[in-house]
Amino acid sequence: MAIWSLSNARYASSSACLDAMSEPHGEQRGIYIGRTAIYGVPFLLDLHGNVNPHVAIIGMTGSGKTYLAKSMALRATICDNYTLLIIDWSGEYAQTVDFIGGKRLRLSGDLDNVEKWSALVKSLGLDTELLRDSICIDMSELRDSKIKAIASKALLIAVIRAMHEISLDKHGDTMILIDEAWQSVSSSSEISILFREGRKYGISMVITTQMASDINNAVIANAGCIILFKLQNPDDYKLLSSAGILSGHDMEDLTGLGVGSCIVHQNKKDGNGLHFSISHVDGIDTDIVFVYGDKMQVYVPSNKFFNAAQALGDEAKAEISNLVMDSNRRLDLVSLIRLLLMLKIERPRILEFLYSIGIDDISIVIAYEKAELSTESAK
Numbered sequence: 001m002a003i004w005s006l007s008n009a010r011y012a013s014s015s016a017c018l019d020a021m022s023e024p025h026g027e028q029r030g031i032y033i034g035r036t037a038i039y040g041v042p043f044l045l046d047l048h049g050n051v052n053p054h055v056a057i058i059g060m061t062g063s064g065k066t067y068l069a070k071s072m073a074l075r076a077t078i079c080d081n082y083t084l085l086i087i088d089w090s091g092e093y094a095q096t097v098d099f100i101g102g103k104r105l106r107l108s109g110d111l112d113n114v115e116k117w118s119a120l121v122k123s124l125g126l127d128t129e130l131l132r133d134s135i136c137i138d139m140s141e142l143r144d145s146k147i148k149a150i151a152s153k154a155l156l157i158a159v160i161r162a163m164h165e166i167s168l169d170k171h172g173d174t175m176i177l178i179d180e181a182w183q184s185v186s187s188s189s190e191i192s193i194l195f196r197e198g199r200k201y202g203i204s205m206v207i208t209t210q211m212a213s214d215i216n217n218a219v220i221a222n223a224g225c226i227i228l229f230k231l232q233n234p235d236d237y238k239l240l241s242s243a244g245i246l247s248g249h250d251m252e253d254l255t256g257l258g259v260g261s262c263i264v265h266q267n268k269k270d271g272n273g274l275h276f277s278i279s280h281v282d283g284i285d286t287d288i289v290f291v292y293g294d295k296m297q298v299y300v301p302s303n304k305f306f307n308a309a310q311a312l313g314d315e316a317k318a319e320i321s322n323l324v325m326d327s328n329r330r331l332d333l334v335s336l337i338r339l340l341l342m343l344k345i346e347r348p349r350i351l352e353f354l355y356s357i358g359i360d361d362i363s364i365v366i367a368y369e370k371a372e373l374s375t376e377s378a379k
Helices: 065-080 094-099 114-123 145-164 189-201 217-222 234-242 248-255 302-310 314-326 333-342 347-356 361-378
Strands: 031-036 042-045 055-058 083-088 103-106 135-138 174-178 203-209 225-228 262-267 273-281 288-292 297-301 330-332
Touching (some): 031 065, 042 262, 065 083, 065 203, 065 273, 065 314, 083 094, 083 145, 094 135, 094 302, 189 203, 288 302, 288 333, 297 302, 302 314, 302 347, 314 333, 347 361
Parallel strands (some): 055 203, 055 225, 083 135, 083 174, 103 135, 174 203
Antiparallel strands (some): 031 042, 031 273, 225 262, 262 273, 288 297
């Protein structure tokens, strides 16, 4: 399964005559989402090609919105070197952040006001980590949605403070993901600020919510991309129609969407719009990486594998990740070593990486010799 983050990725059906308002065509780059419903070509979401790099994902429970959010977060981090911040209300993103070697923090306590939570955030050192390291804030153990909303507000206040300290000409790319944002987004001035100002600081907001009516006007106006899964509230169709996001035909399509299928609505910087359907979102399995050789099989936990790959550098980690995904997580040891040789990684660093993921000496010697021979013959 390809991770689909290559620059200038060309669609298989680029020669077909496509309407700009129905399906994407030509060359694109960005985060792979899935294949389009009509022509079945890969769609890559270019966050920076939209008027704003923010995304609102809307859909009923079980429609596939969280699956998409996880996939977007992983691909943005692995392939495009985004820093990732997840505010996780339900504790669903542990594997996601482990997969990229990020940090997890599980909040606990019954603090009943923003000031107390802000003090806790500072005491934990989070105010210095936000927007610098990939981190997931797990709030699943907090007592109820009211406490979670207060804690979220304190976190977002700290994010905004950290954002305003970023140099406008030296920022990297950061994705802030808030799942089940319906529990705080409608009344959150902090989310509105991040949607209005985040682009200047390299921040892309990704929020998921169950109903369009939960989203305030600032979010709708500043979302460069709105992705719609199946909706359950008739009022949502009216709201989205009045906002110019849906037509009557779209409403018919939405009601017939299956799990994992969605409609994508984009506003591009060049003034054009893209509006089309994805037949099924393609996600990433985050459990294990299977490495095999002549007489060797090793199952490596994903977080261990990619933490080890990080020691080889960002470029090597991205190339290894692509190889893992292209091989459906069944990784031939010879192919892995050959890739590292082509990237000109020094032999001691290659050996250290292989030992760290549990490959034995004999298997390394056999595979290394084959990889060197095939690399030489390819020159």
